[in-house]
Amino acid sequence: MSLTETAKKENNKENAQHSKKQDLSSFGELGVNNESGIKLSVDQTKKINIAESNQKPQSKIKLPFEVLGFTPDRKIMIWHDGHLMYFSSTQLRSDDLGLLMEYSEQVKAEDVKKQIIEEARNKGIIEETSPIKMGIWRIKDKWLIISGKEAIEIKGTVVRDINSPIYDGSLLQFRRKKWLDIGKLKSKIGKISLAQVYEKIRKCVAQWCWKDENAVEFMTAVIMLIAFQQAMSWRPWIYISGETDSGKSLLLEELIEAIFRELVKRADKSTAHAIYQSVGNTCRILCLDEFEKSKNIPAIMEALKLMSRGGEKNQGTTGENELSFQVHHMPILASIYKPSTCLKDESQRNRMITFELTKPNDRTPPKLWTEEEGEDILTDIIAAVSSDWENIQKTADQVIEKTKQLNQNADQKVDDRTARNFMYISAILELATGNNYAI
Numbered sequence: 379m380s381l382t383e384t385a386k387k388e389n390n391k392e393n394a395q396h397s398k399k400q401d402l403s404s405f406g407e408l409g410v411n412n413e414s415g416i417k418l419s420v421d422q423t424k425k426i427n428i429a430e431s432n433q434k435p436q437s438k439i440k441l442p443f444e445v446l447g448f449t450p451d452r453k454i455m456i457w458h459d460g461h462l463m464y465f466s467s468t469q470l471r472s473d474d475l476g477l478l479m480e481y482s483e484q485v486k487a488e489d490v491k492k493q494i495i496e497e498a499r500n501k502g503i504i505e506e507t508s509p510i511k512m513g514i515w516r517i518k519d520k521w522l523i524i525s526g527k528e529a530i531e532i533k534g535t536v537v538r539d540i541n542s543p544i545y546d547g548s549l550l551q552f553r554r555k556k557w558l559d560i561g562k563l564k565s566k567i568g569k570i571s572l573a574q575v576y577e578k579i580r581k582c583v584a585q586w587c588w589k590d591e592n593a594v595e596f597m598t599a600v601i602m603l604i605a606f607q608q609a610m611s612w613r614p615w616i617y618i619s620g621e622t623d624s625g626k627s628l629l630l631e632e633l634i635e636a637i638f639r640e641l642v643k644r645a646d647k648s649t650a651h652a653i654y655q656s657v658g659n660t661c662r663i664l665c666l667d668e669f670e671k672s673k674n675i676p677a678i679m680e681a682l683k684l685m686s687r688g689g690e691k692n693q694g695t696t697g698e699n700e701l702s703f704q705v706h707h708m709p710i711l712a713s714i715y716k717p718s719t720c721l722k723d724e725s726q727r728n729r730m731i732t733f734e735l736t737k738p739n740d741r742t743p744p745k746l747w748t749e750e751e752g753e754d755i756l757t758d759i760i761a762a763v764s765s766d767w768e769n770i771q772k773t774a775d776q777v778i779e780k781t782k783q784l785n786q787n788a789d790q791k792v793d794d795r796t797a798r799n800f801m802y803i804s805a806i807l808e809l810a811t812g813n814n815y816a817i
Contacts, residue, residue, distance in 0.1 A: 513661020516609035526556025620735030658703025
């Protein structure tokens with residue numbers, strides 16, 4: 379192609395572009411909507427833009443419940459009026475949601491459903507295979523106490539109500555029946571000493587006939603500690619033995635249960651599996667009376683071993699997820715005699731602290747507490763022990779160190795397991811009485 383032809387071609391191209399501009403200008407005050415191809419005037423375009431800019435985003439509906447998140451099997455968890463509810467994400471029907479809230483022209487069922495799903499997605503997945511249940515828990519230097527449908531957090535003398543069933547990323551599980559008057563406890567935090575509580579309980583425990591006179595103070599310390607078992611680094615087995623009518627069952631029923639009420643779990647004729655289910659993930663107080671009559675002693679003993687150091691028992695289910703039971707308990711066993719397996723197995727025997735009762739001879743029966751007195755003692759125990767736990771833990775650790783030092787020059791040495799069995803009991807006694815309880 380010659381230079382002359384090239385120049386003509388370029389000139390024709392410029393003329394075509396100029397003509398196109400003129401064609402567009404012939405529309406006057408018109409513009410083009412590129413997405414739809416509809417021609418709109420500039421004034422119309424401005425009005426639409428202004429309307430869009432003035433349009434407010436849809437405000438969130440105020441739901442009368444809390445959306446917590448969703449489970450691995452895609453069930454949405456909702457907390458409503460103290461109840462935990464599950465809704466499948468594919469079955470958020472208007473009729474079901476209508477049980478929890480009212481609809482109106484402003485509140486549409488479809489909008490509610492969309493908001494619930496969005497909030498569940500934002501909250502994320504909640505693992506519920508190992509929920510936190512009733513009792514007293516030590517979590518990150520704070521106390522979490524769950525009773526009935528209430529929960530509180532205690533740090534030092536500061537008390538905070540927990541209004542959500544999610545705490546520190548874990549699901550809380552509530553019960554209908556409470557074991558503790560939380561309102562009464564709040565009024566006592568920081569106002570009750572270990573010495574005051576110790577003396578009240580000691581006077582009651584002393585009414586039983588103990589073969590060893592030192593058993594009174596040691597059993598008193600056990601009662602003060604038992605509800606705080608989860609916070610202990612080691613948990614001995616408390617074994618109460620004695621002949622018929624020596625008061626073993628009376629001690630469990632009219633002293634332990636009178637104080638701790640629903641927190642006590644009696645598992646007298648149970649199986650190891652049932653024990654895991656009934657006390658796992660709780661801080662309930664496990665009591666096994668007439669233990670020598672149990673048909674499942676070997677399996678139960680193995681379960682109790684796991685509790686001493688604290689651990690997890692996993693059990694399969696028919697679903698995708700297995701069940702997980704956290705156990706960290708200081709069990710109380712009672713019988714006329716110890717089962718033979720306890721006498722043969724060293725690892726069982728050296729976990730036990732034995733308290734032996736004798737049959738009273740014309741002795742006045744124990745004067746038992748009323749329900750109100752038992753409730754007062756319970757709140758006194760929790761207020762005093764929770765406030766002074768750091769000192770209790772520090773003193774317990776010192777007991778171990780003192781025992782090691784004494785063993786260096788002693789002919790009869792105290793083994794480490796025995797020292798750990800008594801470390802928290804000795805700590806309570808030292809702080810409550812001011813006496814030295816090195817083992």
